Amino acid sequence: MDVSEPTAEQLQTRTANCKTHGDFESRAITLPTLGNKPGKPAKVIWSKCPACARETAEREATAKRTEQEQARQQRIEDRLNRAGIPKRFRECSFENYVADSDAKRHALSTAREFAENFPEHARRGSTLVFAGNVGTGKVHLAMSIAQHIIGQGHSAFFATAREIVLMLRARWDDRTAPSELEVLRMLTKVSLLVIDEIGIQFNTDAERDQLFGVIDGRYRELMPTIVTANLSRKALQQTIGERSYSRLREEGNWVPFDWEDFRGQKRIGR
Structure with a gap:
């Protein structure tokens, strides 16, 4: 490209050539220089190929979007790690849950409604109990x-109910572990708590009392809770106690999963 000093008549535009895109109209850009002596011409540069400039801007925008998406994915991954969600379940979604019966479609629609209207359920402190086989x-x-x-x-x-009990008791064996009160506050304040396999391990009054502390704390703070159990209503009530059961039942929705075990099948959700 010719970069020789332009004459006064050439200071507006001129034809330049880009090796990639061919000829283009280049425009003069005058840069005032501080301390110029009278009569000394200002520095002039010529604009580069606009097609190259657009391609560069598009590459930079694409790179920025990729970087932002990677950062968003990392934030979600960090949240999943903090949420304690096992890697095995991170592919779970409403879309890949196989609802091939009325009962399964009811469970799916209930779960989807809870997720899509979570702010309202958070306002009410709603509870879901997924119970069955x-x-x-x-x-x-x-x-x-x-x-x-x-x-x-x-x-x-x-977390499983057993893991919650162990978290609350961790300070008993490790003085550096969070105290029972600190754990209880965390479990109470998180936006959604999912307690899995509730009722399996509660063989003592102490364990039932610890679980009640969590359920009651969330009940009082109007914090949504999801519980999964392999028990009937009566068995769950007897296992966790009337106080905990009563709090789960208020603003709660019991969703039965009373079909056969399909875990051994290949598709996720079966």
């Missing part, structure tokens, strides 16, 4: 809800 997709739908609301900027935490 082993391997019927209870955790799949619970994880679908949790991941949906995490994507909307809410917090969630997933």
Whole structure:
């Protein structure tokens, strides 16, 4: 490209050539220089190929969008890690849950409604109890809800009932572990708590009292909770106690999963 000093008549535009895009109209850009002596001409540069400039801008915009998407994905991954969601369940979604019966479609629509209207359920402190046979997709739908609301900027935490008891007792064996009060506050304040396999391990009054502390704390703060259990209503009530059961029942929705175990089948959600 010719970069020789232009004459006065050439200071507006001139034809230049780009090796990639061919001829283009180049425009003069005058740059005032501080301290110029009278009569000394200002510095003039010529605009470069506009097609090259557009391509560069598009590449930079694409790179920026990619960087932003990677950062968004990392934030979601960090939230999933903090939420305690196991990697096995991170592919769970409403879309890949196989609802091939009226009962399964009811469970799916209930879960989807809970996720899509989470702010309203958060205002009311709603509870979902997914109860029924082993391997019927209870955790799949619970994880679908949790991941949906995490994507909307809410917090969630997933743990088995046994893990919650162990978290509350951790200070007994490790003085550096969070105190029972600190754990209880975390479990109470998280936007959504999912308690899996509730009722399996509660063989002592102490364990029932600890679980009641969590359920009651969320009940008083109007914080939504999802519970999964392989028990009937009566068995769950007897296992966790009347106080906990009463709080789950208020503003709660019991969703039965009473079909056969389909965990061994290939598709996710079955």
